[in-house]
Amino acid sequence: MTDPRALRDLGEHPVWIRMAGIGKRYGRRPVLRDVDVCFRPGRVTAILGPNGAGKTTLLKALLGLVRPDGGTITVDGSQVGEAPGYRNGIGYMPQLPRFPENLSGTELAAMLDDVRGFRGEPDETLVDALGLRPEMEKPFRTLSGGNRQKLNAALAFRYGTPVLVLDEPTAGMDPVAARILKERVRSEREAGRTILLTSHDLGQLQALADDVVFLLDGVVRFEGEVGQLLAATGEDELEGAIAALILGQGGGDSGTGSKGVA
């Protein structure tokens, strides 16, 4: 596997994430088992798997929200430890936007600017594009589910971070907002960002994702490009390919660098 540090020399895409040997148990239940994955710059990687497969735990381990029992995480060539500075480079959109009830969107954004020590001009294009501006002064508790999710997205994209972690980003959004967000994800990919994405909408993922990491019972069963997955399973669509993986019909290594299904 390529040393993440080597990518620094590419200049254009300076961020690379590697999670190696990640294990996590909740009590006696293993959630992640020796997970070894890479996320490449300028690409959208879909993290897929059935409910309870370990997708959100994997993303939270990257963010330091979940403490792995073992393994290492390397971001931009530096191993992640206790120091939180690396999270300056990550924009996170959690699955459920549950922010302090009494703070408005403007106050939440100001709070995040403050705790990040952000001195530049924040990117508020999503606030306007999603029609969120009139809602920004209202307390979070008064926002509808859709507007909460829009605010969640606007905060994740606010700092132009090289890495974006999006956990079910379009859940609860109306079709117009979901389309705007998908376009934004595409433009961020073009800008060379490393984007990690989970979604239950496989059609949406097929349209957005370049790479796939498929987890089943906490084990990586496939890691590679979407095209490789489709070829390995003999399917035309991601939905069929994932079903084949779950049912154990997926093919082996495609011979192009992907991690196949046992």
Add this chain to the structure above:
Amino acid sequence: MMGTALKVFRYETRNVLRGRAILGYGLFFLVAVLGLMRMGGGLERALPSLANVILLAVPLVSVVFTTVFLYDGRPFNELLLSQPVARRDLFLGLYLGLTLPLGGAFLLGAGIPLVAAGGAGVLVGSGGMLLAAGLLLTAVFTALGFVVAFSVDEPARGLGAALLLWLLVTVVYDGVVLLASHTFSAYPLERPMLAAMVLNPVDLARLLALISVDASALLGYTGAVFQDFFGGALGISISMAALGAWVAGPYLLALRRFRRMDF
């Protein structure tokens, strides 16, 4: 970094103050002090009763409010920890953001009527000791609330544990000590009683609150032994130091839990 903790503290305080419950807590003490002074016939006579109200209400509200607020605030913690914020900074910010508004509400609610009735001089005497005892209890029971909220995953069970803890230290403990002293009355019990006193923060605060008030009958069994053994000034110093340890111990224990927690 201390700066991050102060930022968290500022936002946590704002969130707490907007919740209105803290305003009710301050008003409760305002009404209690005014009512006790009116019914007791003056400031000096109201102080022992006020001490008892403080010794019951401050631990209860501090531990329950903290526990509930921390369970409700888990998403807030998750949001902040996904930013470049260290866990120990977030913890300190949260602790100060709960302790200072709770302590401030108590100080204003109980302090304003005391000063209004007795002048600023009341703060350097028995009234001041009473307020100091209340503030230290706030710091102790907020820290204990952190231990509960970060040790018990389920909010309902956590709230139950917080209430049980309060019942144990305010009501059950003295009864158990009294029973033990009666059972072992044939033995020299001074040192075990002193240990029993230090092991209960409410007993320590009771001593602090009542030692300067002429109400030794209200000190409780362990407090009376403590006062006999150490006397006034030394007793105050020791009980303050012990209460300081009661803040530091649970704080460090809760921090240890928090640093290992999954969100």
